[in-house]
Amino acid sequence: MTKHRNDYIAELVNVTKTYGAKKAVDHISFNIEKGSITAILGPNGAGKTTAISMMLGLSDPTEGEIRLFGSDPKDRQVKEKIGAMLQEVSVMDGLKAREIISLIRGYYPNPMEMAQLIQLTGLTDEELNKRATKMSGGQKRKLSFALALAGNPELLFFDEPTVGLDTTARRLFWRTVKQLANQGKTILFTTHYLQEADDMADRIILFNNGSVAADGNPESIKAKLTRRSVSFVVEAGQNLVMERLYQVPGVLEIFELEGRLHVVTENTDQALGVIFREEMAVRDVRVEMGSLDEAFDQLTQRQEEAV
Incomplete structure (x- = not known):
């Protein structure tokens, strides 16, 4: 469609x-x-x-x-x-948080109700009565969030x-974002x-x-990883298992961590095929995709190499 x-x-x-x-x-x-x-x-x-x-x-x-x-x-x-919460929080220092929110709400035709703003941002009475100059960094972020929502964008x-x-x-912020x-x-x-x-x-x-x-x-971004790994517990003949898997095309690295052998490979299917076909003495086999951090590093690095 x-x-x-x-x-x-x-x-x-x-x-x-x-x-x-x-x-x-x-x-x-x-x-x-x-x-x-x-x-x-x-x-x-x-x-x-x-x-x-x-x-x-x-x-x-x-x-x-x-x-x-x-x-x-x-x-x-x-x-x-539209509403925006940018990195630099600049507010009118002389006013209390409650007064700043009221002022900004007044600029919009259908502003968000004050009670809903307070509920969504978690601002307390004490914080609402503080002047912006007296607010901590975290409190200023909450105020900035309230100002972004003030116009009911x-x-x-x-x-x-x-x-x-x-x-x-942070948890409250993201719970609110999901709600929005x-x-x-x-x-x-x-x-x-x-x-x-x-x-x-x-x-x-x-x-x-x-x-x-x-x-x-996020899943498709992580799927762009060329490096994935197969991990398992070896029951017998670890050196032989490692030796055989190093011969499989696409295997980049094999290491042991917390009692499991990890095989980093460009082709997990091929590595799994060898493990099962040759009935290696292994158990609890898992395929691990890799993290978003790795995808991020690889994708940005790959672009730089291509330049």
Whole structure:
């Protein structure tokens, strides 16, 4: 079934952003669907923050087109539908948190109810009555989250949202994000915590050197790994088992860890075929995909080698 344009909340078509001779973003194209949670990953300087800044209408693409809700990101009716929590939290220092939230709510035609904002962000009465200058880093992040939600947006941008948050605050933040997505809101976030992307995102877009290196759900990104491993417990003749498996094409490394032998290979099926066909004295055989961290390292490294 062909998607229609209005199924997409955001569309980027062949977008490039140059600063002098440097291409911060280099001909990227992707669409974001309503109600999805998308993680943008990539090493520092990969173009993640530049892409988000253009989608928010804070800077213009050098080439290409960006549409949010089918319109220019700078249009007023678009701005009323989006919320953003960026890395730098700058708020009006002289006001109390509650007053800042009330002020920002007043800018929107259909703001989120104050009670719901408090419930979603976990801000306490004590925090709401604090002046921004007196707030800790973690409290300022919570305030920033509340300000992103103040206008009851349909599309939310979070740039490294959980940096500086403790484990409890991080867990609350992601539980809230899931709740928002279940209400039909669309979430786009960048993170350095690969586990967060693996756990939370329906889709990962991996940036490297300003381009999209990979795009898919976490499982498909991990499936791009060439290195996978087969592990098992050897009951007899470990040296013979190792010797035989080193002869199998695609086997890169064999090592022992916590009583199990791990065979790192480019072709798990081939290694398994030899183990079972030759009835090796092994048990508890497992195939391990590898982690998102490894996929991330391999995909970015592979791109750099290709340059």
